[in-house]
Structure formats: structure tokens, C-alpha cells
Amino acid sequence: METTFYHNLTTTSLQGELLSDVCCEKILIAPEIDLLPLLDAAYQVRKTYFQNEVQLHILNNAQNGYCPEDCHYCAQASSASVDIEAYPLKPDAEILAEAERAYESGAYRYCIVMSGRGPSPKRVAHLAELIGTVKERYPIEVCLSAGLIDIEAARALKDAGLDRLNHNLNTSETHYPKICSTHSYQDRMETLQAAQTVGLACCSGVIVGMGEGVDDLIQVAKALRQLEVASLPVNFFLPISGTQLTETPTLTPDYCLRVLCLYRFLNPRAEIRIAAGREHHLRSMEVMALYPANSMFVEGYLNATGTATSRTLQMIEDAGFTIKTNRENLEQLEEKAKKKGDVLLKELKVLRPRMESNA
Numbered sequence: 001m002e003t004t005f006y007h008n009l010t011t012t013s014l015q016g017e018l019l020s021d022v023c024c025e026k027i028l029i030a031p032e033i034d035l036l037p038l039l040d041a042a043y044q045v046r047k048t049y050f051q052n053e054v055q056l057h058i059l060n061n062a063q064n065g066y067c068p069e070d071c072h073y074c075a076q077a078s079s080a081s082v083d084i085e086a087y088p089l090k091p092d093a094e095i096l097a098e099a100e101r102a103y104e105s106g107a108y109r110y111c112i113v114m115s116g117r118g119p120s121p122k123r124v125a126h127l128a129e130l131i132g133t134v135k136e137r138y139p140i141e142v143c144l145s146a147g148l149i150d151i152e153a154a155r156a157l158k159d160a161g162l163d164r165l166n167h168n169l170n171t172s173e174t175h176y177p178k179i180c181s182t183h184s185y186q187d188r189m190e191t192l193q194a195a196q197t198v199g200l201a202c203c204s205g206v207i208v209g210m211g212e213g214v215d216d217l218i219q220v221a222k223a224l225r226q227l228e229v230a231s232l233p234v235n236f237f238l239p240i241s242g243t244q245l246t247e248t249p250t251l252t253p254d255y256c257l258r259v260l261c262l263y264r265f266l267n268p269r270a271e272i273r274i275a276a277g278r279e280h281h282l283r284s285m286e287v288m289a290l291y292p293a294n295s296m297f298v299e300g301y302l303n304a305t306g307t308a309t310s311r312t313l314q315m316i317e318d319a320g321f322t323i324k325t326n327r328e329n330l331e332q333l334e335e336k337a338k339k340k341g342d343v344l345l346k347e348l349k350v351l352r353p354r355m356e357s358n359a
């Protein structure tokens with residue numbers, strides 16, 4: 001493909017214009033489109049809005065398991081028979097201690113994640129108070145993922161100081177019934193619209209590799225563009241034995257990188273985060289993902305562990321990127337990983353480190 005093709009991708013994206021579905025499909029699968037110039041074209045867009053910075057996020061799995069929903073990919077789903085460490089919402093002191101730890105470790109954003117369909121009004125009031133305390137004590141951005149939320153709940157959380165609400169679309173509207181039967185794509189969309197209505201920034205992303213086609217990935221990227229999401233996590237599916245979706249996707253590093261490039265072109269100003277599955281599916285090409293994406297999770301994901309943080313930090317530095325942090329001196333975190341099942345599942349002492357240290 002001629003160099004003008006790649007150049008046009010960058011300029012079209014920077015000018016805020018939409019790529020056609022045909023062009024998007026080509027980016028994902030056309031063999032005549034070479035990966036290196038494609039990555040460079042996406043990098044030009046990334047660099048315009050985020051320079052060479054990488055934002056690091058730490059997830060706090062504040063409530064694990066006990067979920068009535070049946071998302072087919074999820075170890076916490078009611079339909080799953082996975083030996084996870086289930087626990088109800090952590091005590092406030094534990095969540096606050098983990099916020100402090102995230103702040104001290106140099107994380108830019110602290111993400112509180114709860115399993116479940118959505119919080120009750122009483123739980124929303126509790127979360128609002130907790131978020132207010134975190135924001136009072138630590139200069140760290142706070143993101144909450146708590147399931148389906150209506151306008152009143154979104155407003156209460158925003159008033160408390162919440163910076164972002166996470167609710168992933170995960171896959172296209174067409175493909176959604178194949179990955180969940182207890183709630184719909186529209187339910188998820190309404191949660192994001194509620195957040196938007198009250199002026200709360202949205203974080204919403206995708207899981208690549210759940211049996212969808214390239215057209216589904218294009219649809220989701222365009223839906224997220226319409227929502228003007230501030231943050232867009234791109235997960236690469238890791239099947240967990242005991243869930244309904246156990247087929248290992250045939251994702252190549254080349255394809256995963258093309259997906260990240262496409263998402264960058266279609267969502268030029270979004271913080272695009274390389275999320276779960278990066279280690280497994282990108283393999284030796286993982287560092288290349290930093291060219292289209294500008295954000296990463298460290299310390300693993302919800303139930304699965306990730307690469308040691310020190311290795312991730314080294315990779316970022318080696319590639320010439322800098323870490324956007326809330327502290328001058330970034331402390332390196334300890335490596336935590338232990339094999340359990342077919343993916344590395346987190347142990348209770350990792351999910352609830354405070355409880356362990358107080359025991």
C-alpha cells in the first residue's frame with residue numbers, strides 16, 4: 001500500500017472525520033496493509049493528544065463474585081462454576097487503604113470495580129461517601145465500575161467527586177445476545193447515556209475475541225466514538241474454564257495491534273488502554289501496542305493476574321515512553337503471580353491485601 005494511504009489515515013483521524021466501514025475492515029484484515037506503517041500512522045494520532053506518556057491504572061476489585069448476571073465470559077457470573085474468591089463489598093477502611101497504596105505506587109487512576117447488576121440507592125449513597133473521602137485524602141483520579149446505573153445514581157456519584165464511570169459495551173449490539181442473556185446492549189448503553197447526561201466522563205471498551213466478526217468490532221468502535229468516551233479499554237479475551245465461553249480465540253499479535261490502531265483512528269482523543277489479555281495475545285509484540293494505545297493496567301485485572309509491574313515499567317521505559325503519574329518517584333510494585341486453573345487467577349491475599357496484612 002502506498003505511503004499516502006497511511007498518511008491519509010492519520011489526517012482523517014486528526015481532522016475528526018470518520019473512516020468508512022470498508023476502510024476499517026481493510027485496516028483489520030487486508031494483507032496489503034503493512035503493520036509497521038499502520039502503527040506509525042496511529043502513533044502520530046496518539047502523539048498529538050498524549051505525547052509519549054503512558055497512564056497506569058490499578059484495579060481494586062472491591063466486590064468479587066455473588067453476581068446474578070450471566071455474562072458468558074465472566075468468572076463471577078451466576079452461570080459460571082469457577083473457584084474464585086467471592087466476597088461482598090470490602091469495608092471502607094480496606095478500600096481507602098488500597099486507594100492510598102495506589103496513590104503511593106504512582107498510579108494515575110484508581111479504579112473501584114464491583115460485581116453485580118447495579119447498586120441499590122443505599123449502596124450508591126455509600127459509594128458516594130467513600131469516593132468523597134478518597135478524593136479528599138489523595139490527589140488521584142477515581143473511576144467506578146458498578147454495573148447498571150440510572151441518572152440519579154450517576155448524579156450522586158458525580159457530585160461526590162467521581163471522575164469517571166466505567167461500563168464496557170464489550171461487543172456490538174448484534175453480537176451482544178451471544179454473550180449475555182440477563183441484560184442487553186441497550187441496558188449498557190443507557191447507563192453510559194445516564195453518565196453523559198450528568199456530565200460524568202465515561203470509560204467504556206471492548207473485549208476482542210468472543211466470537212465476533214470484524215464488523216462487530218467496527219460497530220463497537222463507532223458506537224464508542226459517538227458516545228465520545230474519555231477512556232476506552234481494549235481487552236483481548238482470556239477464556240476461563242468454568243465460564244460459558246471457553247473457546248480460545250485465534251488472535252494473533254498482528255490482529256490485536258490492528259484492532260488497537262483502528263480504535264485509535266476512530267477515537268483519536270480517547271485514552272486507549274491495553275487491558276486484559278495483553279500479555280497472552282500480544283506476546284513478544286506487546287511493546288508495539290504502546291504506539292496506538294496510551295494507557296495500561298498494572299497489577300493484573302479483575303480475577304486474573306498480569307505481568308509483574310516492574311517488567312511493565314521497564315518495557316515502557318525501554319521503548320522511550322514516560323509514565324504519567326501523580327508522584328515524582330514511582331515506586332516499583334512487587335511481582336504477584338501464582339498459577340491457578342488455565343489463567344492466573346488472583347488469590348484472596350492479592351484481592352484483599354489489607355485483610356491479609358491485618359490477619
Ligand code: SF4
Pocket residue numbers: 067068069070071074075076077078114115116117147
Ligand atoms: S461482567 Fe459484571 S455483571 Fe457480568 S457477570 Fe461479571 S460481574 Fe456480573
